[in-house]
Amino acid sequence: xxxxxxxxxxxxxxxxxxxxxxxxxxxxxxxxxxxxxxxxxxxxxxxxxxxxxxxxxxxxxxxxxxxxxxxxxxxxxxxxxxxxxxxxxxxxxxxxxxxxxxxxxxxxxxxxxxxxxxxxxxxxxxxxxxxxxxxxxxxxxxxxxxxxxxxxxxxxxxxxxxxxxxxxxxxxxxxxxxxxxxxxxxxxxxxxxxxxxxxxxxxxxxxxxxxxxxxxxxxxxxxxxxxxxxxxxxxxxxxxxxxxxxxxxxxxxxxxxxxxxxxxxxxxxxxxxxxxxxxxxxxxxxxxxxxxxxxxxxxxxxxxxxxxxxxxxxxxxxxxxxxxxxxxxxxxxxxxxxxxxxxxxx
Amino acid sequence: xxxxxxxxxxxxxxxxxxxxxxxxxxxxxxxxxxxxxxxxxxxxxxxxxxxxxxxxxxxxxxxxxxxxxxxxxxxxxxxxxxxxxxxxxxxxxxxxxxxxxxxxxxxxxxxxxxxxxxxxxxxxxxxxxxxxxxxxxxxxxxxxxxxxxxxxxxxxxxxxxxxxxxxxxxxxxxxxxxxxxxxxxxxxxxxxxxxxxxxxxxxxxxxxxxxxxxxxxxxxxxxxxxxxxxxxxxxxxxxxxxxxxxxxxxxxxxxxxxxxxxxxxxxxxxxxxxxxxxxxxxxxxxxxxxxxxxxxxxxxxxxxxxxxxxxxxxxxxxxxxxxxxxxxxxxxxxxxxxxxxxxxxxxxxxxxxxxxxxxxxxxxxxxxxxxxxxxx
Numbered sequence: 001x002x003x004x005x006x007x008x009x010x011x012x013x014x015x016x017x018x019x020x021x022x023x024x025x026x027x028x029x030x031x032x033x034x035x036x037x038x039x040x041x042x043x044x045x046x047x048x049x050x051x052x053x054x055x056x057x058x059x060x061x062x063x064x065x066x067x068x069x070x071x072x073x074x075x076x077x078x079x080x081x082x083x084x085x086x087x088x089x090x091x092x093x094x095x096x097x098x099x100x101x102x103x104x105x106x107x108x109x110x111x112x113x114x115x116x117x118x119x120x121x122x123x124x125x126x127x128x129x130x131x132x133x134x135x136x137x138x139x140x141x142x143x144x145x146x147x148x149x150x151x152x153x154x155x156x157x158x159x160x161x162x163x164x165x166x167x168x169x170x171x172x173x174x175x176x177x178x179x180x181x182x183x184x185x186x187x188x189x190x191x192x193x194x195x196x197x198x199x200x201x202x203x204x205x206x207x208x209x210x211x212x213x214x215x216x217x218x219x220x221x222x223x224x225x226x227x228x229x230x231x232x233x234x235x236x237x238x239x240x241x242x243x244x245x246x247x248x249x250x251x252x253x254x255x256x257x258x259x260x261x262x263x264x265x266x267x268x269x270x271x272x273x274x275x276x277x278x279x280x281x282x283x284x285x286x287x288x289x290x291x292x293x294x295x296x297x298x299x300x301x302x303x304x305x306x307x308x309x310x311x312x313x314x315x316x317x318x319x320x321x322x323x324x325x326x327x328x329x330x331x332x333x334x335x336x337x338x339x340x341x342x343x344x345x346x
Numbered sequence: 347x348x349x350x351x352x353x354x355x356x357x358x359x360x361x362x363x364x365x366x367x368x369x370x371x372x373x374x375x376x377x378x379x380x381x382x383x384x385x386x387x388x389x390x391x392x393x394x395x396x397x398x399x400x401x402x403x404x405x406x407x408x409x410x411x412x413x414x415x416x417x418x419x420x421x422x423x424x425x426x427x428x429x430x431x432x433x434x435x436x437x438x439x440x441x442x443x444x445x446x447x448x449x450x451x452x453x454x455x456x457x458x459x460x461x462x463x464x465x466x467x468x469x470x471x472x473x474x475x476x477x478x479x480x481x482x483x484x485x486x487x488x489x490x491x492x493x494x495x496x497x498x499x500x501x502x503x504x505x506x507x508x509x510x511x512x513x514x515x516x517x518x519x520x521x522x523x524x525x526x527x528x529x530x531x532x533x534x535x536x537x538x539x540x541x542x543x544x545x546x547x548x549x550x551x552x553x554x555x556x557x558x559x560x561x562x563x564x565x566x567x568x569x570x571x572x573x574x575x576x577x578x579x580x581x582x583x584x585x586x587x588x589x590x591x592x593x594x595x596x597x598x599x600x601x602x603x604x605x606x607x608x609x610x611x612x613x614x615x616x617x618x619x620x621x622x623x624x625x626x627x628x629x630x631x632x633x634x635x636x637x638x639x640x641x642x643x644x645x646x647x648x649x650x651x652x653x654x655x656x657x658x659x660x661x662x663x664x665x666x667x668x669x670x671x672x673x674x675x676x677x678x679x680x681x682x683x684x685x686x687x688x689x690x691x692x693x694x695x696x697x698x699x700x701x702x703x704x705x706x707x708x709x710x711x712x713x714x715x716x717x718x719x720x721x722x
Contacts, residue, residue, distance in 0.1 A: 236462070237468055241456075
């Protein structure tokens with residue numbers, strides 16, 4: 001999924017002249033501030049960042065929209081009902097099973113699905129689910145990958161051997177296959193580990209599965225970077241001061257990994273949202289009637305010819321989310337470390 | 347005090363009457379070369395440091411010179427216990443620290459610090475200068491409300507401005523960064539500072555400033571230095587004594603001026619003749635001893651004297667017997683079977699030094715008049 005090509009992924013300090021000039025006026029500005037300044041210069045990345053923030057805001061406001069504008073819930077079936085659109089009374093779901101198309105009014109703004117549920121409401125609620133899983137999974141990835149990558153890279157020896165072999169096994173598994181296998185079995189039976197128990201159909205299940213699936217893609221580059229950093233003399237200086245391995249890992253090494261983590265995070269969120277959609281489409285992720293973009297596409301695909309809005313709407317949202325995250329992520333990368341070539345690949 | 351560090355009655359006073367601060371006895375540092383797919387097997391060892399002994403007395407500067415790859419950096423890391431010696435004994439201030447673990451090292455850690463070669467790699471790029479200096483201060487147990495002031499005082503001490511605490515390393519030049527590195531070492535209030543080529547990454551004009559700063563600090567704080575370098579002219583200026591290393595072994599150890607006036611080991615002489623002379627006419631006129639070839643592979647060092655493969659004076663004895671370190675007048679030691687610049691009486695009054703490698707043969711050096719190649 002991701003690889004680092006540049007020999008050194010540390011923060012680059014070769015400043016463009018205009019920033020260097022500002023630098024002289026404001027001494028003591030740290031790497032973060034310089035990066036922020038560079039990011040502010042990148043208008044395209046900022047625009048897409050704003051697009052993403054808007055998507056998040058819209059998804060978060062789903063309950064408000066449902067309650068005050070559409071007056072419905074994402075689960076409410078109205079197969080047999082009729083509504084009045086521009087003075088005409090229409091069936092929400094036609095007798096041949098075709099649901100009503102976009103009305104562009106408060107109710108059924110984007111039409112209905114085959115159960116007569118409001119697509120717009122489900123789209124917003126689905127976004128909430130999809131983004132929640134995306135962020136949750138990415139945080140799980142971030143924490144686990146940082147921890148294992150640091151351990152493997154810093155300690156080396158048998159600890160590295162065990163962690164790296166586990167990474168290899170996960171690397172060898174196609175993410176989708178791993179997700180489907182885990183998702184189907186966990187969603188059917190749920191899981192109980194000690195005091196924690198997850199029921200089948202819980203949102204935690206796809207979150208954890210996706211989070212774990214991507215650990216290796218971040219853990220490997222982090223391990224590589226730690227291997228490089230731990231040979232630096234400032235680590236030796238820390239050891240000469242008598243700092244222990246954990247102090248060195250978390251107070252000396254971690255700040256140097258922060259830019260890598262920050263660059264990877266948006267890209268991982270984008271991939272996690274995509275994987276969630278894929279798993280849900282295959283029935284191994286979010287379980288209906290819970291809405292998510294993947295679930296909606298999966299439900300709408302049968303009616304692709306007669307009711308295309310059922311698939312186009314969530315599909316567009318997915319594209320917009322992934323695109324904005326990727327472009328914004330690239331901007332973040334350019335700002336933090338212009339020399340690193342970090343790509344996502346499957 | 348931890349049980350790992352034993353304290354004998356008192357450190358032995360040395361011949362000069364001052365206390366020995368660091369005693370290195372027959373220290374070896376081997377790095378295993380491993381191969382194998384599942385189970386790593388040690389197939390060979392890199393003999394980075396091979397049976398080295400020397401003593402640092404309080405307040406002195408010992409220069410450690412040698413070409414790249416001769417083990418001087420490894421030795422400096424071993425002395426600070428950043429690497430654990432394969433065999434041998436390290437004593438600091440009379441305490442045996444060879445076997446001490448991290449906890450056991452804690453009381454000793456603050457007394458020995460290091461200044462690194464590369465001022466760009468030795469400071470954490472993500473930390474402000476203040477944070478870089480406060481970590482060792484905290485480690486030493488300085489009170490929280492004192493930290494800010496102490497960090498600023500340290501900057502003062504090394505010739506930087508107090509306001510610089512809030513800056514990041516990338517905002518400084520190489521020389522300034524090296525000053526920060528020195529301040530970081532001073533933060534622990536050490537007795538011994540190992541200087542690992544502290545000026546070789548710097549401009550010549552800055553080198554002088556840093557060296558003057560180091561000397562000033564030594565006078566003011568009574569520091570002891572182990573000054574590692576590959577540049578004999580820099581070492582000459584700062585050192586009281588100089589040790590010359592080659593392929594993991596000490597070849598010659600002598601008072602600084604004497605090494606330049608009267609090199610005993612042919613390798614030392616070759617190093618000296620490699621010092622560039624700024625006057626081209628003089629440079630052309632002088633007779634240079636050029637040592638040909640590359641240093642041998644430290645995985646498989648040559649038998650006998652390690653320098654025999656490149657030495658112009660090598661004979662059969664050099665190829666079979668490891669030369670002991672012979673101590674001549676003035677504490678001038680050299681490990682050579684065919685020494686230069688010595689007289690018959692000097693050889694007669696010389697003694698075999700305790701610092702000799704354990705495997706060294708019991709051979710007295712022979713007298714070869716300077717300029718004549720022995721055995722030919």
